[in-house]
Amino acid sequence: MATTTAAVTLTSDLLSDAMSVNASTTCMKAGTTADGLDQLEYAVVEIPTGDEYDLICSTPTASKASKLYVKNHAIDETYFVAITQNAQAIGRLYGGDWMFIPADFHDAAGDIAITSNGGTNKIEYALFHEGTALTTT
Amino acid sequence: MATTTATITLSSADLLSDELALTTTSTLTQTGTGTGIEHTTGLAMKTITSTAKGTTSGQVVLYTADDFAAIPYLYVKNLATTAGHKIFIYDDTTSGDPLQFQLDAGDFGFIPMHGDKTYAAYASNNPTKMEFMVLGKDQ
Numbered sequence: 001m002a003t004t005t006a007a008v009t010l011t012s013d014l015l016s017d018a019m020s021v022n023a024s025t026t027c028m029k030a031g032t033t034a035d036g037l038d039q040l041e042y043a044v045v046e047i048p049t050g051d052e053y054d055l056i057c058s059t060p061t062a063s064k065a066s067k068l069y070v071k072n073h074a075i076d077e078t079y080f081v082a083i084t085q086n087a088q089a090i091g092r093l094y095g096g097d098w099m100f101i102p103a104d105f106h107d108a109a110g111d112i113a114i115t116s117n118g119g120t121n122k123i124e125y126a127l128f129h130e131g132t133a134l135t136t137t
Numbered sequence: 138m139a140t141t142t143a144t145i146t147l148s149s150a151d152l153l154s155d156e157l158a159l160t161t162t163s164t165l166t167q168t169g170t171g172t173g174i175e176h177t178t179g180l181a182m183k184t185i186t187s188t189a190k191g192t193t194s195g196q197v198v199l200y201t202a203d204d205f206a207a208i209p210y211l212y213v214k215n216l217a218t219t220a221g222h223k224i225f226i227y228d229d230t231t232s233g234d235p236l237q238f239q240l241d242a243g244d245f246g247f248i249p250m251h252g253d254k255t256y257a258a259y260a261s262n263n264p265t266k267m268e269f270m271v272l273g274k275d276q
Contacts, residue, residue, distance in 0.1 A: 004149040004157070008247055010212060012141035012272070014177055021180060021270065023214050023245040030241065031221035040152060065241060069147060071161055078169045082251075088228060088235050089251040092208050096163050100145055102244040103237070126147065126159070 002038040004128055006067065006100060029130045030065040037065060041127040047081065047116035055112045055125055066129040068112065071098040072121055079118035086111050138173045141165040141272060143210065143247060167274050168208050176275040182268045185260040190227055190234055199256045199269050202230050207252035209273035215240040216266040224267055229255040
């Protein structure tokens, strides 16, 4: 099995004492601690203003685990991409921001799309998953 | 000005034919500016006892709509250690309460939220512990 690890560190001097929050997880298939996610879609795309782009164009198999990482490489801090799931707003990534979401993108309701605002946004994304329902041509 | 950073590292020695080692750091700023965020809810640990969406009792509200100015950042982690003990996070503002994130045991998420939706969580098992924190600009 493949072993993929995701780790996050949050640091800040917002509080009277230094804050440091660390978390790490091994990306596993659904419902197991013995078998890691073994498939990956990894890409970089440039999205002109106003265009909507489907980040997940194939459909991961039903009831399987998925982890999605997205980063906006825009340098201009006013540029952003809006991220939706099944047309419902999840959030926005301004220049330099990233997100990491564990989800179950198993059907049309799991569709993830992004819309570029302010200018052309360069987006890097990685979808770790355990299988997709391929579309027959 | 406070400086708050979020760093993620994605790594694997055997997923690809060569090593995957991706690290990126973001400095959390107020929307459209270079000014750092100013507020946080602090890190909270709570126990979910509800196993169904929409049953208020036993659910945990992670964020209340418009509590922070856009964009608030949400960190959340499922503290369960048994595989399959999932936490389900849904949008409690939008009609139909659409499910948005699923965290299996040990999973974490980091989400720059839109800010105008209330997020609540239920779990597959009672009880399930979670920790979470919101960072941003209170309003």
